[in-house]
Amino acid sequence: MGSVLARATNGMECAVIQLGSTLPASQPPQRVAEEYAMLDCISGGRLIAGMPLGSAMDVTMAYGVPPIEQRERYRESHDLILKAWTSKEIFAWNGKYFQLPMVNLWPRPIQQPHPPIWIPGTGSTSTFDFTVEHDYCYCFLSYFGNKSAARSVRDGYWGVVQQKGRDMNPYRMGFLQLVAVSETDARAETDYAKHIEYFYHKLLHIPVEWFGPPGHQDYRSLSNSLRNPAILQQFVTLKEKRFKDFANDQFVICGSPATVRDQLKEACEELRIGNLMVLLQIGSMPHELTLKNTDLFFREVAPALRPMWDDAWENHWWPTTLRQGQTSVSA
Amino acid sequence: MTTVADRQVTVWQGKITPNIKVAGSGPPVVFLHGAAGLAWDEFLEALTAHHTVYAPEHPGTTVGDPDSINHLDNLWDLVLYYYEVFDALGLQSVPIIGHSFGGMMAAELAATNPARVSKLGLISPIGLWRDDTPIQNWMIITPATDLPKYLFYDPSGPAAQKVLGLPDDPQQLVEAQLHFHWSLACTGKFVWPIPDKGLKKRIHRIKAPTLLVWGKGDKLVPPVYAQEFASRIPGARVELVDHAGHMPSMEQPAYVAGLVREFLRG
Numbered sequence: 001m002g003s004v005l006a007r008a009t010n011g012m013e014c015a016v017i018q019l020g021s022t023l024p025a026s027q028p029p030q031r032v033a034e035e036y037a038m039l040d041c042i043s044g045g046r047l048i049a050g051m052p053l054g055s056a057m058d059v060t061m062a063y064g065v066p067p068i069e070q071r072e073r074y075r076e077s078h079d080l081i082l083k084a085w086t087s088k089e090i091f092a093w094n095g096k097y098f099q100l101p102m103v104n105l106w107p108r109p110i111q112q113p114h115p116p117i118w119i120p121g122t123g124s125t126s127t128f129d130f131t132v133e134h135d136y137c138y139c140f141l142s143y144f145g146n147k148s149a150a151r152s153v154r155d156g157y158w159g160v161v162q163q164k165g166r167d168m169n170p171y172r173m174g175f176l177q178l179v180a181v182s183e184t185d186a187r188a189e190t191d192y193a194k195h196i197e198y199f200y201h202k203l204l205h206i207p208v209e210w211f212g213p214p215g216h217q218d219y220r221s222l223s224n225s226l227r228n229p230a231i232l233q234q235f236v237t238l239k240e241k242r243f244k245d246f247a248n249d250q251f252v253i254c255g256s257p258a259t260v261r262d263q264l265k266e267a268c269e270e271l272r273i274g275n276l277m278v279l280l281q282i283g284s285m286p287h288e289l290t291l292k293n294t295d296l297f298f299r300e301v302a303p304a305l306r307p308m309w310d311d312a313w314e315n316h317w318w319p320t321t322l323r324q325g326q327t328s329v330s331a
Numbered sequence: 332m333t334t335v336a337d338r339q340v341t342v343w344q345g346k347i348t349p350n351i352k353v354a355g356s357g358p359p360v361v362f363l364h365g366a367a368g369l370a371w372d373e374f375l376e377a378l379t380a381h382h383t384v385y386a387p388e389h390p391g392t393t394v395g396d397p398d399s400i401n402h403l404d405n406l407w408d409l410v411l412y413y414y415e416v417f418d419a420l421g422l423q424s425v426p427i428i429g430h431s432f433g434g435m436m437a438a439e440l441a442a443t444n445p446a447r448v449s450k451l452g453l454i455s456p457i458g459l460w461r462d463d464t465p466i467q468n469w470m471i472i473t474p475a476t477d478l479p480k481y482l483f484y485d486p487s488g489p490a491a492q493k494v495l496g497l498p499d500d501p502q503q504l505v506e507a508q509l510h511f512h513w514s515l516a517c518t519g520k521f522v523w524p525i526p527d528k529g530l531k532k533r534i535h536r537i538k539a540p541t542l543l544v545w546g547k548g549d550k551l552v553p554p555v556y557a558q559e560f561a562s563r564i565p566g567a568r569v570e571l572v573d574h575a576g577h578m579p580s581m582e583q584p585a586y587v588a589g590l591v592r593e594f595l596r597g
Contacts, residue, residue: 066523067470067518068400096404209471215516215523219397222512226505 002035006043015319016043017277019120019139020050024070025063028098030105033084037109045110045321050139051078052120053127056216057206067215071096071126085114116223116317117186118174123153124221128160135166137317139174143204145250146177146267149230154271156224157174171274171315179268179278180254181296188255191289192244192282197251199283200238208232212267252282264305274309275317333379335371340419343412345440346402350393351420352386355379360426360595361417362386363433365578366469368514369492374580377430377588382595385425387416389432391517394510400517406528409436409521410443426450426595427541430580431457432518432553438530438537438560445538451564452591454544455552455577457561459534460527468551470519474511484548484576494581534563541567542594544587546575568594 002018009016018039021032040047053059053074060067076095082104083091093100109115120139121127123200131138138157142150161172179198182188211232217225225232247254253263268276280297281290315323335354341347360382362375369388378384390412391400403409413436417425426449427435434456441448457466472478475593479486479495483584499502522528543556554571561567570590572579580587 060523061471064524066520068520112405205469207473209473213519214512214514215519217472219509223505223509226508228514248537 002039002047003042004047009046010044012084015046015048015322017048017118018050019048019118019277020052022052022054022058023077023081024065024073025054025059026077028100029080030084030100030103032077033081033105034107036081036115037085037105037107040109040111040115041107045112045115046319047109047115048317048319049115050117050118051081051136055211056213057210059214060216061210067213069097069316070216071218075130080140082114085109110157116319118317120174123149123156123225124217125156125160125224126218126221128157129164132157132160132164132166132172137174139173139176139275139277140271141176143176143178143251144234145252145279146175146271147250149174149234149270152228156186156234158272168272169274169313169316170268170272170309171313171317173271173273174275175268175271175273176277177264178252178282179249179260179264179280179293179297179301180252180282181257181260181293181301183256185255185259187197188259189243189247192252192254192285192293195283195285195289196246196254197243197283198250200241200246204235204238206235208235211235242313248272257296260297261301261304264301268305274313274315276305293314333376338420340416342415342419343402347390347399347412348395348396348400349390349416350388351416352388353383355381355383357382357420358595359383359385359420360428361422363427363429363436364389365431366515366518367434367494367511368392371560372493372581373515373584374588377584378591381592382512385422386421387413389514389518392510392514394506397513397517400520406439410439413440413461414444414447423447424449426452428452428454428591429456430454431577432522434458435528435530437525438534441539441541442530442533442536442552445536448537448539450471450595451537451539451541452544452594453541453560454580454587455546455549456543456556456560457526457552458523458528458530459556460525460561461555461559462553462554464553466526468524469551470515470523481551482577484546484574484582488582489579490581518529531563534560535565540594542590543569544579544590545569546577546582547571547573548576550581551577 006016026032036049059065059070076097080093084103090102090104093103116135118139119131119136120141140153180192182191246252253260280293333354337350338351338353341592369386372425375384391397427437434453438458441451479491483491497507543560544559545554557569561569572583575582
């Protein structure tokens, strides 16, 4: 998929964001380093390298990694990938999970020393720490909008940024928002309500134990989550909610271009978001309607958001070849 | 009630200092707890009348010491670690009783070095696998609604209440959930995703006289596994317990304690 997009967007001023290969489920992990390097070559240096921990369902249930090892495998995979990208010489890797006598990366990424790295997360404290320590961009994948639980993630993440002495550059944070745009607010409801309900009622119907089996979070993150159960609670109450609730609570920002623009702008300001990601195909939304949503969003909404932080901050987490100091909006 | 002492010994290059609950008097017996951590209960209490009971807490499951688990990478480490704990306690050859996950560990210890285990009591152990009777993954069973059905003969009986009941106080509730989840995480490290880590290749090495105790109503590890174990351990005796599920020593503590006491005496 990434290679198709990289080729299809050749010559365009847009990044290819792969958010991405699940590190703990990729064996051996230098495979990720190779594939990302290849994508960077195909795109002419426009790749953003996502490094997800992966969901528990993916890594521990489907791929069989013990939950308590998921993060440790992730860190080792990350370290190996970085070393593979940056080493000029062949090297031996004697890790806990991977022993590789001769790591010899080919191809090598165009972007030097390596493509920008984005870390998707769902609010674990240890992921905040990891991201800030490495000076990466943290992308909060919220499927529950920008209100209550997102506010606690904001406080947690920006708290760690300050505590570790980094600047408050809004491009340090990415945020995923579900968005549905139509001609008017009323029309938006007619167009999208049933697809949004399908998404939350059917596709996001996950038993809490599957979301986080014991060990998936380390002890301290687990302790924080149990003391602040807002994110998990949202899974439990999804079935009771209807379109009006999803729209009112801004799980989905849905309405006319003006409504969506205003709500998104406020959300980005509230959460201090530089890298906004929007999900424009939601649930059972058919192809034509998805095109309409995408078209309206990029024509009527995105232009108003792009210059939001330009006067004060540069996006250091954007491919160097594309940096014009503009707010990124991606879908 | 007997006084239960907390004893610490330092092992594994000085990196792990496990807590061991010690109580009673008489010849020693080691008890290895199941996946959800150690709870000092009526069954252990009953054993203290005739034995000194040593009940180590699995690394990581001791409150206030969650990181010990990071020093043990795999089952081989864990087996060798236990021999070091026994050395530190002065137990050269000792009877071991193990429940569920602890039963698997007891069997591994008896198979790896038969000289260290004088008698082996396995209460509903995991460690073997039959494709026609897969064992439910207990780490992803919803604790509040479904776990009691898998663990207990009587899911709403007093034993289930005692083991799975949660405190009302919010602070204590968080502590209880944290201990429960983290204990499953620390034991699950050695058995996820399928609780068959090769015991079937080593089990023939067990020389200790062996007693298998199984609840007739065990829905987590069904009693067909009792035969699976018994057929592989020379001379093993099986005792099936009425009105008990996966936790026979909690649902029928007096009866199971009686079986174990008689086994240890004989």
